[in-house]
Amino acid sequence: MSGSINCPPQPPQFRNDGLRPDEHRKLLATMMRIRVFEERIADLVLEKKIITPCHLYTGQEAVATGVCHALNSDDYLFGTHRSHGHYLAKGGNLKAAMAEIFGRATGCSKGRGGSMHLVAPEVGILGTSSIVSGSMSISVGTALAESIRGSQRITVVFHGDGVPEEGSWHESANLAAVKRLPIIFVCENNLYCTHLALDKRRVHDNIPEMAKAHGFKTLAADGNNVLEVLAAARQAVKTARAGEGPTLIECRTYRWRGHVGPNYDVDLGLRDQQEIDAWKDRCPIKHFGNFLVDEKIMTRAEVDKVWQEACAEVEQAISYSLASPYPDAADVTKNVYRGAGQ
Amino acid sequence: MTVISYAKAINEAHRQLLATDERVFLIGQGVESPWCVGTTTLGLVEQFGTTRVIDTPISELAVTGSAIGAAMTGMRPIVFHPRMDFMYLALDPIINHCASWHYMFGGAVNVPVTIRGIVNRGNEQAAQHSQSPYSLYCHVPGLKVVAPASPYDAKGLLVAAVRDDNPVLYIDDRWLYQTEEEVPDEIYEVPLGKGKICREGADVTVVAVSYLVKEAMTAAAELAKQGISVEVIDPRTLKPLDTDLILSSVKKTGRLVIADPDNPICSLGDHISSLVYGSLFGSLKTSIQRVNLPDCPVPASTSLEKAYFPNYQSIIAAVKRMF
């Protein structure tokens, strides 16, 4: 299973890049909110309180967090089946996502979408798609619209390493490049696509090279290093806003849990424990917290407090969800169309 | 004969086809995966190797097209899609190419491919992970479509699909995977285009598809207690449809309920209605009743799923509307 591609290099190496203390704190808080959100969901799935299939983002928090920190609130974001982290990092309402995952009427999609279909138009999330590559062409569309409008709004689309196996990725990349659209592809290369490791699906480990061939600029960032991701994202955002065309950022990272949580897929013989442990050692949150303490940007107590606040917020969202009503069965066919009678 | 599950019956059909016909191979996403195809491909890689049991990248279009191309050379591929929702990415090779090929080239080349589309719904998976678009494919000239509702038919129809000289879409349903019945140990065919009477009755005909066959049987047992005698027909092959069987039953009962778990507009149910109205208008005692999914995408929340998917109670209600 664990070929050389799956062995992580050294832990994330942070450089103090002169971010303001409140920015450092925000990055930490966002990653922690995502972590707690996902790990509590894992418990709740095991307890059978959550039914909708949840593809957990644990381990990948630095990618969504770093990228979204470089965006404006009205920039567009598209995601995948594994988008809880993207939604939270972009500023989607945490309670509304939790309620959606609980299948409640108060959910962001009113209980119609479940875990894989989150929406928050107020922060540029027009909906996440659970069809692999489904977001690619649509995200080119929001970029196209804003380029026609001549606005400064850009689009970011997150996708897994499996997505370039679909034709849609290539068509979308070519179209975005040839029209020099303000879009960023963020490839979260977590080395697996369901049960298959990267080397069983591709001859070459070269997703950025493919993007380059289509006319993209490309950047690489350690997907467990939020500062490195942020720096790459800022560069790509600058390029996009300047009308200089699309960029692909490849972030190498790892999902701790199995393809569809809460298990680890070790029992199924799909990954080995050593590999998971090695990546857990590179925990994006633990190392960033240590860096902040070492650099005296935050105290240990402040770091712990951020964690506790995340825990409290997630618990509140769970209580809120549990107290929320289920959608009314009589409304099942509502919202198919917009307009009269709906 | 051995009592086995629907999933095991599919597995056995694959195994026996691979063992008896060297032209057969299996290709699709997740043959090696513990969850993608239930247990239906269990052990096949170990027995037949990765040359004939092929897991793939996530490339529905290329994988389906490649099976179609292989079929043109005389192979008998089974290409499967772990969910029918993902199969939409392969519509071009299926509809523009595979289905039209034999006709478009004047019969010079045939395409004996079996496309296995799996219906996997429920448990709050929502619109993109729940679909069962049987009717869409029935609409396409050049395709045959089967939808087994029992372990016996699951095995026999897969064998018949692979042995047919034309493209056949084989739709199996994960809601049925645990259903058990006696199935012959040897390889056998259930002929394409032949429906079956699952239960004889005199007052009303229920034509049911896929998981609704089981629900129709439950409904019929319940209605029998209330003095209504229901004949349950499973067409098994949706295209070409066994119209004689349906028409002769409705001629006898004078009442028809069509229970097909698909969206209703321009559907198999519409087609059967038009057939029956066209041929038996004078002998119907009342108008045809329908049990379908609503004209609406599939919702996630359990409370909505319950309202969305019909069951035996929906069938009982439809029958009662006729009396």
Ligand SMILES: Cc1ncc(C[n+]2csc(CCOP(=O)(O)OP(=O)(O)O)c2C)c(N)n1
């Ligand atoms: C068109 C399509 N094919 C197959 C699937 C099933 N599926 C869901 S997620 C997934 C793997 C995606 O892998 P990757 O893009 O690497 O993202 P990751 O799960 O690693 O985040 C697959 C094959 C799907 N949802 N859509």
